Amino acid sequence: MNVSFELKISTDLSKNISGWKNLSDNNSFILEVAIADALDLYVPPVLIILGAVCNILVIVIMRSTYFQNVSTSLYISVNALVDFGSLVFVLPPHWIQVNFPWIISRGPNADIICKVLNFLGWYTSDYGIILTVAMTIERAIAMRFPLKAASWCTLRKAKRVIIGLSLVIILKDFHFAIMSILVDKNVHDRLCDNDISDSTYLYFVDNVWPHLHKVFLSISFTLIIISNIIIVRSVRKSDRLSLLSSNEDLPNGPSVRRVSSRGRQLAIMMISDSVTIVVCTLPFAIITTLEASIELFQNNRQDKAIGHILFSISLYLLYVNRCANFFLYCFSGQRFRQALIEMVFRKIQRCYSNMVLTELFRLSYTDTSYTISTISKNDEGKGTFIALNPFSGENSH
Known part of the structure; x- marks a missing residue:
């Protein structure tokens, strides 16, 4: 009797423990799903709007007087343009898929969307990386060999490098434009996948x-x-030379300091840009590699939820990098901040001037007491004062 009673108690306890564990697992799963859903719903719109505005500002500032003749500025402008295209054209379809999958058309030509978007996604990511490599190398050459920088680091050579690197990345990622397909309707963490039906x-x-x-x-x-x-x-080394030229009355001292200042500003901007791209790109590369090699986070639904969270975080870090350059340049580049402030003040001044001129024009032509006076001679040679009201259409004598 006692043995059976003890067995019953033991069985009830094991059931309760199992039920508590299942309840805890369910609560954890619900929390992880909620985190993934929140990331997918709220992060992309912020990145799209913020990144579009910031990259446009970077392009405009790089076309200012101070930066427009520097080859590094061309790399920065092209990189900002690539980031803008990625944020505006690639991220919105992903946001629609993970939040509103029923909107995505799944007709016979639906895979064409993925062939374009998946290729553009990989292309813009890899092209952004290799552009950062190119402009960092270019800035290192300019700083290491300052006397030859004017002939080595030119706008014409930069354009050739940009076009050549674009072709290299197209060759590297072109298979996505051929073998990408729309994911199954039960998959919600991404829009496109590879067609692996061919061995x-x-x-x-x-x-x-x-x-x-x-x-x-x-x-x-x-x-x-x-x-x-x-x-x-x-x-x-440049700072030491600049300090030496300021302490000694050298004939080319101001020129040395000016070149040193410009090079230092661009160098700091390049360092911050390159460090950020490594930090923001590496997690996505690690996650996608692990998923492909060992099928990570595919054991049960809770593991899949964790994998969804990690994939979303690593993916959105890529797009954070495409929004962050503007803030990095503002923080690290004094000349960039000055160009931004000058552009804003010119815009405000232009708007204010237009408002003042518009108001003056409105007041001058809406004032009913405003008249145009002329003196005319009549046939008898007497002077007559004529007041013309342009709005009444009548003459008063």
Whole structure:
């Protein structure tokens, strides 16, 4: 009797513990789903609006007098344009898919959308990375060899590099424009995936592409780190020369200080940009590599929810990088801040002047007491004062 009673108590306790565990797991799962849904719903609109405005401002400022003839400014402008296109054209469809999937058309030509969007997503990401590499190397060369910078770092050469790198990235990512398909309607964390129905492409995606992308990122990040080391050492050397020219009355002292100041400003901007792109790009590369190689977070629904959160965070970090350059340049670049302030004040002054002129024009032509007076001679040679009211259409004598 006692044994059976004890067994009953033990069975009831195990059921209660199991029920508590299931309840705890369910609560945890609900919380993780809520976090993922909040990230997908609220983060993209903020990034789209903020990034679009900030990248337009960067492009406008880079076309100002101080920056427009510097080759590094061309890299920054093109990079801002690529970021703008990614935020405006690639991110909105993803936001619609993860929040309102019923809006996405799933007709026979639906895969064409993914072929374009998936290619643009990877292209803008990789192109942004390699542009940062190019302009960091260019700035390192300019700082390391200042006497040859004028002939080596020109706008014409920068344009050639930009076009050449664009073609390289197109070749690297072009398979997405051919083999991308719309995800199944039950998948809500992304819009597009790879079509792995072909065994050859499946082998490429599983065994070739991950290693190719890792090599691309490794080389890019290594070049960025080496270039930043060269830039930091050159900035220190330039600061010493600038200090020497200020202490000694050298004939070319002002020119040395002016070149040193410009180079230092651009160097700091490049360092902040390159560090940010490494921090914001690396998590997405790690997550996608782990998902492809070991099928991470695919065991149960709670693991899938955690994987959804990590994927969303890493994906939105990519877009945070595409919004952050404006703030990095404002924080690290004194000349950039000055150009921004001058642009804002000119805009305010122009708007104020237009408002004043409009008001004066309105007052002058709406005042009913306003008249135009002329003196005319009549046939008898007597002077007659004629007051003409332009709005009444009548003459008063």
